[in-house]
Amino acid sequence: MKAVQIKGFGDRSVLELNDDVEIPTPAANEVLIKVKSAAVNPVDWKIREGYLQGMLNHTLPLTLGWDVSGEVAAVGADVTHLKLGDAVYSRPNIAKNGSYAEYMTVVADEVAIKPKSLSWQEAAGVPLAALTAWQALNEFTNLEAGERVLIHAGSGAVGQFAIQLAKLLGATVYTTTSSKNTELVLGLGADEAIDYKNEDFSELSDIDVVFDTIGGDTLANSWKTLKMGGRLVSIVEPPEEATATEYGVTASFCFVEPNREQLEKLAEIADAGNLKVSIDSEFGLDQVAEAHERSETGRAQGKIIINVS
Ligand SMILES: NC(=O)c1ccc[n+]([C@@H]2O[C@H](COP(=O)([O-])OP(=O)(O)OC[C@H]3O[C@@H](n4cnc5c(N)ncnc54)[C@H](OP(=O)(O)O)[C@@H]3O)[C@@H](O)[C@H]2O)c1
Numbered sequence: 001m002k003a004v005q006i007k008g009f010g011d012r013s014v015l016e017l018n019d020d021v022e023i024p025t026p027a028a029n030e031v032l033i034k035v036k037s038a039a040v041n042p043v044d045w046k047i048r049e050g051y052l053q054g055m056l057n058h059t060l061p062l063t064l065g066w067d068v069s070g071e072v073a074a075v076g077a078d079v080t081h082l083k084l085g086d087a088v089y090s091r092p093n094i095a096k097n098g099s100y101a102e103y104m105t106v107v108a109d110e111v112a113i114k115p116k117s118l119s120w121q122e123a124a125g126v127p128l129a130a131l132t133a134w135q136a137l138n139e140f141t142n143l144e145a146g147e148r149v150l151i152h153a154g155s156g157a158v159g160q161f162a163i164q165l166a167k168l169l170g171a172t173v174y175t176t177t178s179s180k181n182t183e184l185v186l187g188l189g190a191d192e193a194i195d196y197k198n199e200d201f202s203e204l205s206d207i208d209v210v211f212d213t214i215g216g217d218t219l220a221n222s223w224k225t226l227k228m229g230g231r232l233v234s235i236v237e238p239p240e241e242a243t244a245t246e247y248g249v250t251a252s253f254c255f256v257e258p259n260r261e262q263l264e265k266l267a268e269i270a271d272a273g274n275l276k277v278s279i280d281s282e283f284g285l286d287q288v289a290e291a292h293e294r295s296e297t298g299r300a301q302g303k304i305i306i307n308v309s
Helices: 042-049 120-124 127-140 157-168 179-187 216-220 241-247 260-271 285-296
Strands: 003-006 015-018 030-040 068-075 087-090 103-107 111-113 148-151 172-177 192-195 207-212 226-234 250-253 279-284 303-307
Touching: 015 285, 030 087, 030 120, 030 127, 030 285, 042 285, 068 103, 068 120, 087 260, 111 260, 120 279, 120 303, 127 157, 127 207, 127 226, 127 260, 148 157, 157 172, 157 179, 172 179, 179 192, 226 241, 241 250, 279 285, 285 303
Parallel strands: 148 172, 148 207, 172 192, 207 226, 226 250, 279 303
Antiparallel strands: 003 015, 030 068, 030 103, 030 303, 068 087, 087 111
16 A cells, blocks of 8 residues: 655655555454545654654654544454444544555544544544544633633634634633634634734733643743633643642643544534534645645644545
8 A cells, every 4th residue: 555654753855655565454453444534733743853752652664644534444353333334533543653544553442433524634634633622621621611711823723623612612712813814713713813923812811721732932921811720731832830830720731642432522513513624735645745844834724634545
């Protein structure tokens, strides 16, 4: 099969499209997925560069890509909830080979039936970013109805899902964005868009929850927006405990985990018409370097999709 692999860590030149990669055989608890679409996430090029080696210990060659939609092409002996031909989607284990390939094996418990109302491309754009938003808001900060949440980078892939999920939870949503994306974030339900290039979001106050998707100065300037007892979650860097204590708030770092049940709930939300997926751009398997280049700009307005078959 064809697969985009890396045999060493580095810049985009390490990406290789190979056409003689063995189709993997699913273990008893796995399914083989015939990949329709993959999505690019910033973690793909961070892994490609080798930034996460200390944490993930990948073996090479490695196929990148940890968002997938496709059809079940083989089923392991112990798998009961999926059958041949099922249309599925997944954010698989990031420590293993990914979805920039014609086929991949995934532990069945990380695989859910794809939302019926979404195209293959849209479905591939959901798992990693939407699970991140889900877990940050529901598990790490327990955002509740009536609370005020500040979501950074509302136009980013995670930010777009976070706005929609926060609104479904009944929160009031403030989000940072540049002016070119104001309409986009308001269209997703944000109550207030703050132009981070021309306005100072740190003048906000009495915020219950900050969702940091940027880190650095954005994280540093977010503490003072929180009310006493507020919660901050970052998906970019572990926040300083001492700073949280100083401000009388709690803070955590979320690293997304695969979760089939949550994917099933997200599919229900999508099929009820409550989860829009914006596609920033689409590429082929032979254009993964261009797709990474787009992601590395930090300017994407939604998901970057790789059309595989
Ligand atoms: N820990 C985890 O489990 C986890 C999971 C997913 C993602 N992440 C990380 O979270 C970050 C966001 O991921 P993503 O997929 O959402 O990224 P993305 O889609 O590439 O984000 C791009 C968006 O960010 C906006 N942006 C850039 N700088 C900004 C700023 N200073 N303030 C407000 N908006 C800004 C850009 O809008 P403009 O062009 O208008 O600036 C653009 O629309 C990445 O670092 C990623 O690695 C972590």
